[in-house]
Amino acid sequence: MDSCCVALRANTHVPKSSKSEFKNGDKEFLGQRTMRSLNKDVWVHGFARSLRTEKNAGKVKPGVALAVLTSNNGREAMTLEAPQYERRRADLKHVASIILGGGAGIELHPLTIRAATPAVPVGGCYRLIDIPMSNCINSGINKIFVLTQFNSASLNRHLARTYYGNGINFGDGFVEVLAATQTPGEAGMRWFQGTADAVRQFIWVFEDAKNRNIENILILCGDHLYRMDYTDFVQHHVDSDADITISCAAVGESRASDYGLVKTDSRGRIVHFAEKPRGSELKAMRVDTTRIGLPLQDAKKSPYIASMGIYVFKTDMLLKLLRWRYPTSNDFGSEIIPAAVREHNVQAYIFRDYWEDIGTIKSFYEANLALTEEPPKFEFYDPKTPFYTSPRFLPPTKIDKCRIVDAIISHGCFLRECAVEHSVIGERSRLDYGVELKDTVMLGADYYETEAEIASLLAEGKVPIGVGRNTKIRNCIIDKNTRIGKDVIIMNKDGVQEADRPEEGFYIRSGITIIMEKATIEDGRVI
Incomplete structure (x- = not known):
């Protein structure tokens, strides 16, 4: 140890002390004793006694440590702050997002006869794909992949018109459409078999040189209506050192069986996950949602915690699960996540704002009409976090x-x-x-x-x-x-x-x- 620096709040002066006098009577460095106790009354006064010296003050040799000492006046108090640990900040430059846009959209039929679900119009002039795309842009995530399969022509056209060089600055980022393809060999003849399989078939993309710095992968749905800052979501993932973090929302009895439901411990770790439970299994997933911050009245109406189908994975964990651990599992919600909960640190991030899964005709219809209410539960008008869409250059109505x-x-x-x-x-x-x-x-x-x-x-x-x-x-x-x-x-x-x-x-x-x-x-x- 060549030098030691400790910050003190007191009336102090700085003498010079020899290296030999920097040790205490037990032949320990002060730092060793400090590491064993953070009790201020014990180690602060011990530290003061060890450093109060003027003997041999003028004999300075190589390897000498400079120490900040208290005054010789014992009546003066010395306050030493306990060590502070800096919070690790999530760097969104090392985050990529994958938007799942390849579903058949059976529940939205007949609106999806000729269009992919994310290409269905919403709110008058937007498309559903604009929701996750805009949330990514507003959150500072500029590496975006969109997976497509069914009826993708109108979706591809909208993405090209809106997000390819139309004034939205991605810096060193990109928007890439990864369309379902077939390759030589028996395995390569399959189309996407589910959400997890869609990502698995493009694992090689994340092993490409340009993506080597991606630490976390955000997986999003293309048929939800909500406004979300993914910065907070990813920061929660980093703070909890989670392998997987799932964005969750409280839901009521009538729709609980439409979602994957979770139970968490006191630290937010998911201890049980049930995909679309019914009957007694559904009742077993009831929880006290006041624990996640809901008022008592709202908690009575929404006694379940549902997965929103939005995930953050550590990149190496995602690749491990898809390629090696569960190579035959095709769906995140029904296969990958329930299995991962038993073996890995899977955390819940509670989302408290408006969120609607537009997966059925009824929910699509009701979500659109809800925009006309006053005040609306959700609105597109927000100058700080706008929603983007294709410029049509139309005249006023x-x-x-x-x-x-x-x-x-x-x-x-x-x-x-x-x-x-x-x-x-x-x-x-x-x-x-x-x-x-x-x-x-x-x-x-x-x-x-x-x-x-x-x-x-x-x-x-x-x-x-x-x-x-x-x-x-x-x-x-x-x-x-x-x-x-x-x-x-x-x-x-x-x-x-x-x-x-x-x-x-x-x-x-x-x-x-x-x-x-x-x-x-x-x-x-x-x-």
């Missing part, structure tokens, strides 16, 4: 003598003497005279028809894109580029819960009528 209550009207729409209540109207929508829309989500159109084209279609007895005169619509989702004629009534008066009528241009799911993309509903039709 034109509204002529309309009655609009609790609605979102997107860009480039034409509304003429109509009534819109508790509805979301997508881009380039056209509502003609006398139209009444209530509790409706209209996804808009990809292109305009000119006034001349509309007049020509009407003259031929055909239906232009949009909603025709005096049409009444309730409790409905209208997909893109649909043509709804005049004097049409879409209200599902009989209260049908499920129906498949693709030849007639519509489906009914959970009592919600869905007009299919590019469908034509003729004049005077009643649904």
Whole structure:
């Protein structure tokens, strides 16, 4: 030990002491005794006694240590602060995110007949993929992979138009689409078999030279609606030295069986994980959610802790689990995570803000209409953490003598003497005279028809894109580029819960009528 430096708060002076006098009577260095006790009354006064000396002060030799001493006046107090350990900060330059965008989207059918789930419009002008992408950008994570498989054309087009060189600065980062592919050999002929298998098939990407500094991998879903700072999430992962951290939220009884549920110990470590439990297994997963900060009333309504399907893995742990430990497991939620909980440090990160899993027609419909409420539980308007989407360069919406209550009207729409209540109207929508829309989500159109084209279609007895005169619509989702004629009534008066009528241009799911993309509903039709 060549030198020793200790910070003191006192009236002090600095004499010079010889190396031999820096030892105490037990032939120990002071640092050795200090390491054994942090009791200030014991080791601080011992330290003072060891250093109070002026003998041989002038004999300075090589290897001498400089010490800060207290005054010779014993009445003066000396305060020595206990050692402080600096918190390790999460460096997001060493974090990559993987957005899972390749699911078949069966639960969102028929909206996913031609589009991947992350490409489905939400909130009037956004796509679901914009949610995790924007959260990554706002959090400072600029290394982003998007895994795609089913109906990926519109998703790839949207990513290219929005995030490839359109003013969003990724610095040394990137956005890469990793599409499902087939390779020679029997194993290479398989498509993605699940969320974990999708990542496994691209493990080689994370062993590439440009990705060698990635320490943690963030795995995200492409069908959730929420605003989240992933910085806090990753910092929690680093602070707890977790192998895996799962973002969790409190949920109620009615939806608990739709998610993976967790139980944690007092330190936040997950001790039990059950994927979509039912019956007695579901009841066994009830917990006191006041322990995670919920008020008593909210805790009674939400007695379960659900996995959000958002994970942070240590990179080496992810590669180990997928390649060596569980090489045949295909899904994170039902296979990898439950097994890892038993063997590794898997932590829960409690997310307390708005979060909605848009995995069904009902949740998609309700989440969109909830945006029109005042105050809304979630909104896209936040100057500090904006949500990005493709620039369309559309003109402002034109509204002529309309009655609009609790609605979102997107860009480039034409509304003429109509009534819109508790509805979301997508881009380039056209509502003609006398139209009444209530509790409706209209996804808009990809292109305009000119006034001349509309007049020509009407003259031929055909239906232009949009909603025709005096049409009444309730409790409905209208997909893109649909043509709804005049004097049409879409209200599902009989209260049908499920129906498949693709030849007639519509489906009914959970009592919600869905007009299919590019469908034509003729004049005077009643649904």
